[in-house]
Amino acid sequence: MNHTRQRHLLPLLNHATLILFALVLAGFGLLSPKFLTAANLSHLLVQASSTAVIGVGVTFVLLTAGVDLSIGSIMFVAAAVAGKLALGGAPLAVTLPAILGVGMVFGALNALLVTRLGILAFIATLGSLYVGRGFGLWLTQTRAMNLPDSFLTLGTVRLVGVPLPLVISGGVVAVAHIVLTRTPFGRQIYAVGNHLAAARKAGLNTRRLLATVYIFSGLCAAIGGILSLAQLGAVSPTFGTNREFTAIAAAVLGGTSLFGGRGGVFPGTVLGAVLIQSVENGLVILNADPYLYPLVTAGIIFLAVLIDSTRSRLMAHWGQRKIFV
Amino acid sequence: MNVAADTGSPSGSSRLTAALRSEYLVLFLCAGLFGGLAPFTPGLASTDNFLGLFGNLAPLLLVALGQTLVLIVGGIDLSVTSIIALTSVVGALVMNRDTGWLAGSGAAAPVAIGVMLVLGGLIGAGNGLAVTKLRMPAFMVTLTALMFFSGLAIWLTQSKNIGNLPTAFTELGSRPALALPLAALIAGLVHLLLERSLYGRWLRACGFNARTAHVSGVPVEAVVIATYVASGVLAAAASVLYTGRLETGSPVLGQRILLDVIGATVLGGTSLFGGKGRVSWTFFGVLFLSLLDNALNLLGLSHFTIMMVKGGVILLAALLDTARTRWFNA
Amino acid sequence: MSPLLQFESVGKAFLGVDVLKAVSFGVAPGRIVGLVGENGAGKSTLMNLLGGNLRPDTGSMQFQGAPYAPRDSRDARRAGIGFVHQELNLFTNLDLAENLFLSDFPTRGGLIRRRELHRRASALLQRVGLGLPTTTVVSRLSTGERQLLEVARALSFDARLLILDEPTTSLSVPERERLFALVRQLRAEGRSLIYISHTLGDVLDLADELVVLRDGAVVGQGPACQFSSDRLVALMVGRELKQLFPQRQRPRLPNSAECLAAPAGLPLLEVRGLGQPGVVQDISFTLHRGEVLGVSGLMGAGRTELARILFGLDPHAAGTMTLAGPPLTGPPRERIRRGLALLTESRRDDGLCLEASVADNLALVTVGRHARSPLGLLRFAGLRAALGKVRAAVRLQPRLTDEQAVQTLSGGNQQKVVLAKWLLAEPQVLLLDEPTRGIDVGAKFEIYQLIHQLADRGAGVVVISSELEELTGLCDRILVMNRGRITGEFSRDNFDSARILQAALPT
Incomplete structure (x- = not known):
C-alpha cells in the first residue's frame, strides 16, 4: 500500500517547482487574460533574464558548498562603472568588456579570500558586499545616474526576432549547463561540493576549482547587472541591493542544495528565476497593491522550499535500507 | 595519529601568541582601535560620545545575542531585522496617541511592549517550527521570513512612519540611563543561561551534534524552537529601544543592520558551524563594530568610506581568526 | 630482489613528541606486507608520509629505486601509489564511472567522452568483480561495494603499490572474501600491498610479511609464518597479555x-x-x-x-x-x-560531540539531574564530583583534562568517554x-x-x-x-x- 502512495507522490514532489510554476501560470492566466499572451510571456522572460544569470553564477558556488553574498554589490559596482564610462562618452564596445572585467576582479577577490586566505565563504563575501557597496557609492557619489539611450536599446534590440537579453541569458545558461554536465570541470565541482577533502586526495586542484567558481559568479553578477541596467536605464544607490538573496532563492527553488553537491542550472535555476519573476509580473498585471509583491513572492519561495524538504524527508524515509522484502 | 594531540598544548608561548590565542583578542583590538584613533578623532573620548556610542550599541547587542544563540545551535536567523521593523510598526499601531488602539490609555506603553515581545516570540516560534518539524534549512526559512515580515510591515503602514508615541515609551529608548542597564541586565541573563543552565548545555550539544544530543536524551526540537523564540524576543526587545530612540514606528527600522548583526557575532568568535559562542565574545564584536562606526563618523568620513572600511575590517578580523585557528589548532 | 618501497629511518614528531622513531622497512614487489600496531602506534602517520599529506622530519623514502618525497596526494598518485582509506573517499553524488576517472576523464574538445568513459569504467569494475551498471550513483552502494570501487580507482591509474587501511571493518563475510580474493589476485599480477588492520586473523591470513609498530618504532618484522596471533598481541602491547x-x-x-x-x-x-x-x-x-x-x-x-x-x-x-x-x-x-542506554555503532556520528570537551560529553545524558529546571542554574559541585567518579571508574587517563576537546583523544579513550557518559546514568x-x-x-x-x-x-x-x-x-x-x-x-x-x-x- 505504501508503494502505490510512493509512486503517486514522488513524481509530484520531484517536479514541485514545475508544478508550482504551472499553477502560478494557470492562476494568473485565469485571473487576467493579458497574462498568458505571447507578448507578456516574452516580456516576462526578458525580465527574468537578469535573475537567471546571477542565479546561474550562485548555483556554481552553492554546488561547491559555498555561498556568494556579494552578488548585489558586484552588480552595483558593474553598473556604476558602466554609467561612468557611458556618461564619459565611451562606446559600448569599451564599456561592456570593462564591466565584465569588474565582475571578474571582484570574483577574484572573493576567490583569493576563500581559497588562499581560508576565510569562510559566508564571511568573505559578506566583507566584499560591504566593500563593493561602499566602492560603488563612492563612484556614484551616492547619486542616481541616468544612462544614455544606447543602454536601453540593449534591452529592447532583437537578434533574429529574439530580444537580446534572452540571447545573452540563454547563452550563459547553455554554456553553464554544458560545463556542469559534460565537462571534467563541471563534474569536479560536484565532487568538491560533496567531499572537499576527498577531492583533494583524488588529486584535484581544489583551490583553482573553487577560485574559478567565485570568479564565474562575479562574471555572472556583472552580466546580470548589465541586463538589469538595460531594463531600468538608471543606476540608483540601492541598485542590486539584496539581489544575492533573489539569486540564491532562484537556485534553491530549482533544487540546488545549500549544502553542496546537488542541483543544476537547467532547468533548475532557470525555472526558479522564471517562477519568481512570473509572480511579480502577474501581480503587476492584476494591478495588485505593490506592497503585496514581496509577501506573495516570499510565500511562494517558502512553499517551494517546504515541498523540497518534504521530498528529501520522504525520500530518506522510503529509502531506509530494507533488509528483506 | 592522535597521540600527538593527546599530549595537550605546546610549551613556550610568547606574549604575542598568548594574546592571539586569547578569547579577549577582539577586546584588545577594540582597545587598539580606540587608542589609535582617539588622538586624531575629535570627541571620541568625550562622555557624550560614550553615551551615544553605548546607546547605539545596546539594541544592536540584544539582536546579536539572539543571533549568537541561534548560531550556537547551528542555525542562522536572517529574519531579525524584519522582526524589528514589524514589531516597531505594530507597537506603534497599538500605542500612538492619534489613532492607536489604546490611544491615551495609561496602559498603552506597557501593553505595546508586551505585544511587541510576544509578536517577536511568535515569529521566532514559526521559524523554529519550520526548521524542526518541517526540516527546512534555516537559511531559507529565515530568508523568506525576512522578505515576508518586512513586506508585511511596509504593507501595514503603506510605507509610512507612525509618530506621536507615548512619552513613557520613548523615554525607555532615548534615555541611556534606562536603556543601558536594561540591555546589560538582559545580556547578563543570557550569559547565565548559556554558561550555567541546563538549557545552555543542551544548546551547545545540539549545535555540536544534534544526533548525538538526541540519542543522549536531549529534547533537540524543543531546544531549537526555544532558541529561535529567544532570538525573536531579543530582536523585539531591540526594537523597543530603537523605536523609542527614533520616537516613531518605522517599517524600515533596522533594515541596514542585518549584516552588522551577523558580522559582529561572527567577529566575536561565534562559529557558523554551531556549538561555539559566548555572550562576552558577541559583546566584544558588537563593541568593535560600533566603535569603528562611531569613530569613522566622527572623523567626518562619508557613508561609503565607512562601508568600505567596515567591510575591510570584517575581512581582517576573519583573517586573524583563521590565522589563529590554523596556527594553534592545526 | 630490490624492494619496491623502502623506508629508511624515517622519523616524525608533532609538538615535540616523537610519533615515528627511525622506522625502516621495505616492501618487495608482488608481496603483501601486513602492518599492525595499536592506535597511536604511528601507522596512520606513516601512511600520511607515504601519501604526501605529511613530510618526514628525518630519514627518507625510496620508491622503485628512486628517492621519493611526495609534496601532496597527486605526487603519490603519479608515482603509482594508491590508497584505500578507512574513511572512504568517494563522492556519493556522482556515478561509478565519474568516481573512477574524476581526475582524468577521457575528453574530446573539452567535453567528456561518455561512451569511452563508461567503457573504461566497466572494464575496471569487472576486474574487481563489481557487476553494477557504471551509471549507478555511489550513494546506493553498500559499504563493501564502495570498498571495491576504491580498489578499482587505485587500479585506474595502474598503482604498483596499494595501501589498504582497515578495509574490512564494515564488510560482511562474503564481501570480505571477495576483497581478499581480489587482494591475492593483485599480488599475483606483481603488485605490492600494505595491509593495515586490527583484525589479526585477517592479517596473518593474507600477508607475506609483517611489520609491527609500537610507540612509533618497529618492534617486530619478518615473514608472516614466524608470527602467531599471541605473539603479535604481545609485540603490539609490549607485554605478555595472558588472555x-x-x-x-x-x-x-x-x-x-x-x-x-x-x-x-x-x-x-x-x-x-x-x-x-x-x-x-x-x-x-x-x-x-x-x-x-x-x-x-x-x-x-x-x-x-x-x-x-x-x-x-x-x-x-x-x-x-x-x-x-x-x-x-x-x-x-x-x-x-x-x-535504558545505547552506545551507538559510530562514535563520530551519534556517540560524541567531537568538538565539545571531555566534561561536556561525559555530562550530556545526566546533566539534567543537577538542575531544577532547564532554565535554572546548574549545581556544579555535584556535577564535578560525579564526573570525577566516573572518570576513575572507566580509568580515563589522568593526563586528559576535562576541558580537552574529545576529538583530540584516541579511539579507545573516545569510546571510554561514551561508555562513561552512560554509566553516569546508572x-x-x-x-x-x-x-x-x-x-x-x-x-x-x-x-x-x-x-x-x-x-x-x-x-x-x-x-x-x-x-x-x-x-x-x-x-x-x-x-x-x-x-x-x-x-x-x-x-x-x-x-x-x-x-x-x-x-x-x-x-
Missing part, C-alpha cells in the same frame, strides 16, 4: 531454574513479537539481570536497527517491549529515564553496538572488564558485535540475527563458532 578476555568474577548465569530464584536472574527486558516492515520481524527475547547477551549476525542483518527500535530512535509496527514490568515506550529521553539495560570497533587491544580489555562489572551489579547488557570471537569470549548467551529475524540462540555451554556462523549465513 584477550577478562575472567568473570561471579559464576556465569546458567539458564536453569535455580537462577530464577536468585534476584540476579530475573527477567529485565522482555521483547515480544517486535516487527517493522522491511527491517525486523518477529523478534522475541528476554534479557535477564546480570546477563551479557550477544547479538551476532552479518552486516545488514538488522542488529543495529533492532537496537535503534529498542531505544525509540526508529518506529516499529508490531510487538511490545517491557522493562522490569511496565511497557517501554516514547522517545529516547523517556527510555533513558527508565534506565542504566539497568545497556545496548552496546560494536563497542570495541577500531580501538586497540588494551582498551578493548578494559571495556570488557567494565561490561562484566556492570553485569555483576545486576544490569543487563546487550552486545552487538561482528567479531564472533569477542561475543564468545564475553557473553553468557548469543542470539544470531539473519535478514531481520532471530535465527539462532546459543548459551555459553554450547557456543560453537561454526554453528553460529551457519545461523548467520543467508539460506
Whole structure:
C-alpha cells in the first residue's frame, strides 16, 4: 500500500517547482487574460533574464558548498562603472568588456579570500558586499545616474526576432549547463561540493576549482547587472541591493542544495528565476497593491522550499535500507 | 595519529601568541582601535560620545545575542531585522496617541511592549517550527521570513512612519540611563543561561551534534524552537529601544543592520558551524563594530568610506581568526 | 630482489613528541606486507608520509629505486601509489564511472567522452568483480561495494603499490572474501600491498610479511609464518597479555531454574513479537539481570536497527517491549529515564560531540539531574564530583583534562568517554553496538572488564558485535540475527563458532 502512495507522490514532489510554476501560470492566466499572451510571456522572460544569470553564477558556488553574498554589490559596482564610462562618452564596445572585467576582479577577490586566505565563504563575501557597496557609492557619489539611450536599446534590440537579453541569458545558461554536465570541470565541482577533502586526495586542484567558481559568479553578477541596467536605464544607490538573496532563492527553488553537491542550472535555476519573476509580473498585471509583491513572492519561495524538504524527508524515509522484502 | 594531540598544548608561548590565542583578542583590538584613533578623532573620548556610542550599541547587542544563540545551535536567523521593523510598526499601531488602539490609555506603553515581545516570540516560534518539524534549512526559512515580515510591515503602514508615541515609551529608548542597564541586565541573563543552565548545555550539544544530543536524551526540537523564540524576543526587545530612540514606528527600522548583526557575532568568535559562542565574545564584536562606526563618523568620513572600511575590517578580523585557528589548532 | 618501497629511518614528531622513531622497512614487489600496531602506534602517520599529506622530519623514502618525497596526494598518485582509506573517499553524488576517472576523464574538445568513459569504467569494475551498471550513483552502494570501487580507482591509474587501511571493518563475510580474493589476485599480477588492520586473523591470513609498530618504532618484522596471533598481541602491547578476555568474577548465569530464584536472574527486558516492515520481524527475547547477551549476525542483518527500535530512535509496527514490568515506550529521553542506554555503532556520528570537551560529553545524558529546571542554574559541585567518579571508574587517563576537546583523544579513550557518559546514568539495560570497533587491544580489555562489572551489579547488557570471537569470549548467551529475524540462540555451554556462523549465513 505504501508503494502505490510512493509512486503517486514522488513524481509530484520531484517536479514541485514545475508544478508550482504551472499553477502560478494557470492562476494568473485565469485571473487576467493579458497574462498568458505571447507578448507578456516574452516580456516576462526578458525580465527574468537578469535573475537567471546571477542565479546561474550562485548555483556554481552553492554546488561547491559555498555561498556568494556579494552578488548585489558586484552588480552595483558593474553598473556604476558602466554609467561612468557611458556618461564619459565611451562606446559600448569599451564599456561592456570593462564591466565584465569588474565582475571578474571582484570574483577574484572573493576567490583569493576563500581559497588562499581560508576565510569562510559566508564571511568573505559578506566583507566584499560591504566593500563593493561602499566602492560603488563612492563612484556614484551616492547619486542616481541616468544612462544614455544606447543602454536601453540593449534591452529592447532583437537578434533574429529574439530580444537580446534572452540571447545573452540563454547563452550563459547553455554554456553553464554544458560545463556542469559534460565537462571534467563541471563534474569536479560536484565532487568538491560533496567531499572537499576527498577531492583533494583524488588529486584535484581544489583551490583553482573553487577560485574559478567565485570568479564565474562575479562574471555572472556583472552580466546580470548589465541586463538589469538595460531594463531600468538608471543606476540608483540601492541598485542590486539584496539581489544575492533573489539569486540564491532562484537556485534553491530549482533544487540546488545549500549544502553542496546537488542541483543544476537547467532547468533548475532557470525555472526558479522564471517562477519568481512570473509572480511579480502577474501581480503587476492584476494591478495588485505593490506592497503585496514581496509577501506573495516570499510565500511562494517558502512553499517551494517546504515541498523540497518534504521530498528529501520522504525520500530518506522510503529509502531506509530494507533488509528483506 | 592522535597521540600527538593527546599530549595537550605546546610549551613556550610568547606574549604575542598568548594574546592571539586569547578569547579577549577582539577586546584588545577594540582597545587598539580606540587608542589609535582617539588622538586624531575629535570627541571620541568625550562622555557624550560614550553615551551615544553605548546607546547605539545596546539594541544592536540584544539582536546579536539572539543571533549568537541561534548560531550556537547551528542555525542562522536572517529574519531579525524584519522582526524589528514589524514589531516597531505594530507597537506603534497599538500605542500612538492619534489613532492607536489604546490611544491615551495609561496602559498603552506597557501593553505595546508586551505585544511587541510576544509578536517577536511568535515569529521566532514559526521559524523554529519550520526548521524542526518541517526540516527546512534555516537559511531559507529565515530568508523568506525576512522578505515576508518586512513586506508585511511596509504593507501595514503603506510605507509610512507612525509618530506621536507615548512619552513613557520613548523615554525607555532615548534615555541611556534606562536603556543601558536594561540591555546589560538582559545580556547578563543570557550569559547565565548559556554558561550555567541546563538549557545552555543542551544548546551547545545540539549545535555540536544534534544526533548525538538526541540519542543522549536531549529534547533537540524543543531546544531549537526555544532558541529561535529567544532570538525573536531579543530582536523585539531591540526594537523597543530603537523605536523609542527614533520616537516613531518605522517599517524600515533596522533594515541596514542585518549584516552588522551577523558580522559582529561572527567577529566575536561565534562559529557558523554551531556549538561555539559566548555572550562576552558577541559583546566584544558588537563593541568593535560600533566603535569603528562611531569613530569613522566622527572623523567626518562619508557613508561609503565607512562601508568600505567596515567591510575591510570584517575581512581582517576573519583573517586573524583563521590565522589563529590554523596556527594553534592545526 | 630490490624492494619496491623502502623506508629508511624515517622519523616524525608533532609538538615535540616523537610519533615515528627511525622506522625502516621495505616492501618487495608482488608481496603483501601486513602492518599492525595499536592506535597511536604511528601507522596512520606513516601512511600520511607515504601519501604526501605529511613530510618526514628525518630519514627518507625510496620508491622503485628512486628517492621519493611526495609534496601532496597527486605526487603519490603519479608515482603509482594508491590508497584505500578507512574513511572512504568517494563522492556519493556522482556515478561509478565519474568516481573512477574524476581526475582524468577521457575528453574530446573539452567535453567528456561518455561512451569511452563508461567503457573504461566497466572494464575496471569487472576486474574487481563489481557487476553494477557504471551509471549507478555511489550513494546506493553498500559499504563493501564502495570498498571495491576504491580498489578499482587505485587500479585506474595502474598503482604498483596499494595501501589498504582497515578495509574490512564494515564488510560482511562474503564481501570480505571477495576483497581478499581480489587482494591475492593483485599480488599475483606483481603488485605490492600494505595491509593495515586490527583484525589479526585477517592479517596473518593474507600477508607475506609483517611489520609491527609500537610507540612509533618497529618492534617486530619478518615473514608472516614466524608470527602467531599471541605473539603479535604481545609485540603490539609490549607485554605478555595472558588472555584477550577478562575472567568473570561471579559464576556465569546458567539458564536453569535455580537462577530464577536468585534476584540476579530475573527477567529485565522482555521483547515480544517486535516487527517493522522491511527491517525486523518477529523478534522475541528476554534479557535477564546480570546477563551479557550477544547479538551476532552479518552486516545488514538488522542488529543495529533492532537496537535503534529498542531505544525509540526508529518506529516499529508490531510487538511490545517491557522493562522490569511496565511497557517501554516514547522517545529516547523517556527510555533513558527508565534506565535504558545505547552506545551507538559510530562514535563520530551519534556517540560524541567531537568538538565539545571531555566534561561536556561525559555530562550530556545526566546533566539534567543537577538542575531544577532547564532554565535554572546548574549545581556544579555535584556535577564535578560525579564526573570525577566516573572518570576513575572507566580509568580515563589522568593526563586528559576535562576541558580537552574529545576529538583530540584516541579511539579507545573516545569510546571510554561514551561508555562513561552512560554509566553516569546508572542504566539497568545497556545496548552496546560494536563497542570495541577500531580501538586497540588494551582498551578493548578494559571495556570488557567494565561490561562484566556492570553485569555483576545486576544490569543487563546487550552486545552487538561482528567479531564472533569477542561475543564468545564475553557473553553468557548469543542470539544470531539473519535478514531481520532471530535465527539462532546459543548459551555459553554450547557456543560453537561454526554453528553460529551457519545461523548467520543467508539460506
